[in-house]
Amino acid sequence: MKKIMSFLILGCICGCVKEEAIPVVVDFEFEVFNDDFSVPVQIVFFNRTQGAEDYEWRFEGGSPSRSVNRNPGVIQYESQGTYEIELIGSNQDGSRDSKLIEIRIDEPVVIDFEINNLVDNFSPAVYTFTNTSTGATTYSWTFDEGTPPTSSERDPGEVVFVNPGEHQVMLEVSNGRETYDLQKTVTVAPLLLSDFGYQPAFEDDDYQVPVRIQFENNSISATSFQWSFTGAATSTTNDENPEIIFTDPGIQTITLTSSNGKDSKTTEKTIEVFANTNLRTFTDVRLGINTAHTSNTIGSFFSIADRETYTNNEINNEIGKTIDLVFFGLNEEFTRNRFVSPDRLSETTFEPLQNPKNTVFINSQELCNCIASLSAQEFDALQNDARLRDLTIEETPGGLQSFDNVEAPRVVLFQTQEGKKGAIKIKQFVRDGQNSYIIVDIKVQKESTNL
CATH class of the missing domain: 2.60.40.10 (Immunoglobulins)
Known part of the structure; x- marks a missing residue:
């Protein structure tokens, strides 16, 4: 009887229990790689859905465009736009849920x-x-x-x-x-500045008319130039770097106006130009004895055009053509010294020159037996070539004689192949063994007046 009652009670309890369906709650999150929403965009999705057994993803505009995996992996977007993303979840109990969002994919940002x-x-x-x-x-x-x-x-x-x-x-x-x-x-650009420098031609560094001067334009931020000159063959020019010949002695004014279309600046400078004395002066020229020259310590060869003294190793064919004065000192005792014409070096220990010049010398005025004479005092007083112009310089056996160092200062007269007359004042005989030398001043006509 008791067993029958137990079955009846259990049957009643079981008959009252109902089976309930599991609900589906769809949710997901996503992450944009590098937080970069400009195409190309890569997005990874994380499924947070509960209660679902099956999934369906739809990615509008994405690649891939759909997936049935719980986690679909990486979805890539190649075009700008606003796209829908939907996840649908379901299970065998018939429960179903979905989530739909929109995501904006941006055009690439390019800055320039x-x-x-x-x-x-x-x-x-x-x-x-x-x-x-x-x-x-x-x-x-x-x-x-x-x-x-x-x-x-x-x-x-x-x-x-x-x-x-x-x-x-x-x-x-x-x-x-x-x-x-x-x-x-x-x-x-820097603010406009008007400025210039200048340099005389090599042969016009004494600023005696006519003097040729090259101007160097140092203006800044300028595009056009207006020059004006007093006492010159050219009074105005628009050249950037003009070369001008000044013909009138005196203080001459140079004016430069520089412009750039927005502004103009003017600068003014003066140059003192001197009357032409037709006399060029070289001071404190050192000329070595023969051993100083051949050992390349102090040269014995002098070029008036180059204004240079040359040693043995500096002489080449081109320089050799310019040599006007050659000093031959026999020894450090200065017992025999003379200036020699460049075309008569066979009379010395020097090597002969190719295409040499001829220069007439009067080494010893006291032995010359000629009318040409010039004292050291007269040499110092020369301010122009008038005195030289009046000299008749001739070669005589006596005038070619050597001189020693007993008399100092001593004046040697000469006339170049071009007819320029000049004088050499020997101021000092300096003994220094094989490197001994003389110190001289030279005055010579710039242009010949008798040819």
Whole structure:
């Protein structure tokens, strides 16, 4: 009886229990690689759904576009736009749920701009900027020392820079989620400056008329030039670096006006030009004895045109053609000394020159037995070539005689192959063994007056 009652009670309990379906709650999260929403975009999805056994993903515009996996892996988007993403979850109990979201994929943000200089970069310099950026929706410009200093326009229009030097231009762009910046430099030329230097021609360094002068334009930020000269063969020119011949003695004025289309500056300088004495002077010239010359310590060969003394190893065929004066000192005792014509070196221990000049010398005025004479005092008094012009310089056996160092100063007269007359004043005999030498001053006509 008791067993029968137990079965009846159990049957009642079991008959009252109902089977309940498990609910599906769909949810998911996602992460954008590098937080970069500009195409190409890669997104990984994390399924947080509960109660589902089957899944269906739909990725509008994505690749792949659908998946039935619980976690679909990485989905890639190649085109800009707003796309739907939907996940549907279900189970065998018939429960079903879904979640739908939208995601915005942005156009790639590319930042760049072009700098356009209007007219030139002289102060005040005007620039415009062409914005070639793509994918951005807002713009922020900053112009270092510019007017205006900032702008939020896509293309900011004209910007003026006054101060010389480099100025930074910064552009910052954004699409609302990403921000990029780019910096470039504009350069404003230095302020206009007018200035010049000058250098006389080699043969005109005594500034005696006519004197040829090369001008060097040192102006800054200039594009055009206006020169004016007093006392010159050319009074005005627009050349940048003119060469001018001054013909009138006196203090001459040079004026340079430099311009660049926006500004002009003027500078003025003076040059003193002297009357032509037709006399060139060389002072403290050292001429070595024969051993000093051949050992290349102190040269014995002098070129009036080059204004140089040459040692043995410096003589070549071209230089040899220019030699006017050759000093031959026999020894350090200065017992026998004379100046020798370059075409008569066979009378010395020197090597002969190719195509040598002929120079007439009077080494010993006291033995010359000729009318030409010039004392040391008269040499010092020479201010022009008048005295030299009156001399008749002839070669005589007595005049070619050697001299010693007993008399100092001593004056040696000469006439070059071109007919230029001159005088050498031997001021000092310096004993230094095989490197002994004499110190001389030379005065010679710049141009011959008797040929």
